[in-house]
Amino acid sequence: MSAINVMRLPKSLSLGELLDVLQQWPGLTVAAASANKQITSLLIDLTPVQTQNDLWQLHEKAQSSGVQAILTVDLNGHAVSVARALQLPVLSLQPGASQSEIHTILHQLGDVDSRSDSPIFTEELALERVATIADRAVELLGGHILVEDEEFRVLAYSQIMGDIDEARKQAILHRQLPSVYQHIFNSQGVQASLLSGVDVIQTEAVPEHGLGPRLVISIRRNQRLVGTIWFARDTPYDSRDIEELQKTADQLSVNIVEALRARRDERIRHDDALYNLLYGVSIPEASNTLETSTINFRRPAHVITIKPIRFDGDRALSIETSGLRVLAEITSRSAHADVLTAMTQEVLYLVHFGCADGGSCEGLASLLLAQQLATSLGRINVQAAIVVGKHAADHTSLKESRLSADRVVNVLSTEQRTTTLTVGQAWAELTIDFFLGNAVNAPDFLPTQLQTHITRDSEQDRELFRTVKTALDYWTNLAYAADVLEVHQNTIRYRLKKFQQVYGIDLQTPKSRLALWMVFEKCYT
16 A cells, blocks of 8 residues: 655645646546645545545545645546545546656756746746747748647737738637638548647648648647647648747747646636536536636536447557547537537536527437537547437536436447437337346436326326337237227327327337337336
8 A cells, every 4th residue: 555645845836737747647637626726735645546435534634634635546436526525626647656756746846946936927928938939930931820729729820921821810810710610620630630649730722711731730748739830831841841840849838838727727617517517516606617608508408428439459549538528629619519528537528508498309419419529530530439418408407417328328338339329319229228137117218208207107198008018019910909908900000109209219110119118018017
């Protein structure tokens, strides 16, 4: 067992600054009720946290030690939900990090301590420095440079050497590439490739949209994508251009991290608030935090759960959840879709506000968005289980939508099945699996209206359900079913048609008939 160690930092850090320092370790996650605290000391325990009780005990030790944060390893899903309710932030690494490595990295902060209060590291001046570095590069290479952040939003741009195309003009005017151009580059797999670890990309020209070819260079800090250089020039590119632009990317990385630090702290607060809504925790407090969001989060929505699935011998480019998140947000912006995102180490949640106000819906707009994301992932051979959850009438019912999607994704993941569907579309296959496990209650992924009416158990419902159940019992002999029910065959046909219209279940599909028969046999006899 690793010894518990209290470490005092060489200087005070915000939570976002501490995350930047530790970002070199894969699988870094954070759970925090607040990102506002300054951190001067850490409690470090590299023993894996296996239970919620382990985390409570660690938190008590941290509070008694007077530290402002906890650093541990291998925080599992159940412990994460507890961690977000604790007073102290909890950071978790994947197993393998040593205390000596962590101490070495954190003590290096002392080398730059004298610069921590310098105005050069305010956001505005850091962005000015980004523009200056870009200007120096185009003085040497010609052309024009746009610098974007990790979410592909424009941070700065160089002085213009020669003509620039329409896409470049629009990106500068709107501080973001318009959706039509985002879609073009997304269709070429540019953003997905960058997020998967590709460092140099030459895009294809699209003359009909006034787009010339570009050199796209990743900007990374501790192997994490923090931004991109988009370089355009009338003359052809060569290896010297790539070499100079990669040097420029190295110079830009530290300034971009400093420029976006305040934004990252705000993002952490929003992430934690949305996570709490998805798990039904501290809803009033979470709602207050999200009031500053540009999206009205109180509208009807569907939660889309996305889990990448890898197969043995798979040669697909790997993509971390953070990269998947950026790709999902780019895809959503190009589709003019309002979304909020949250993530764990293995799963990305997309809350899509694509429903009409009032009533329920089957999530077809959300399914379309999910299919577009699957296409974006497919361009880099990344396969995933993507499921659209139940309709959530407002932000207080997001938990139920997430749970419905999670249950389907877990089944698909266990069986290594990559597909994109709604919970409603998955109901028949998963209901069969559910009942083959000898369950006795109707599963949560039944079509919503059918589940409600089974629970309601009215006289009118009983008559209709008995007719359908009997028809399923004698599906190839409707005349015999009519004798059993003592009604005319046309009455049975009418009731079956009515059932399909009311509940949206296609009785011509064998799996639907089998699943429905199981529901009535086990839950309604």
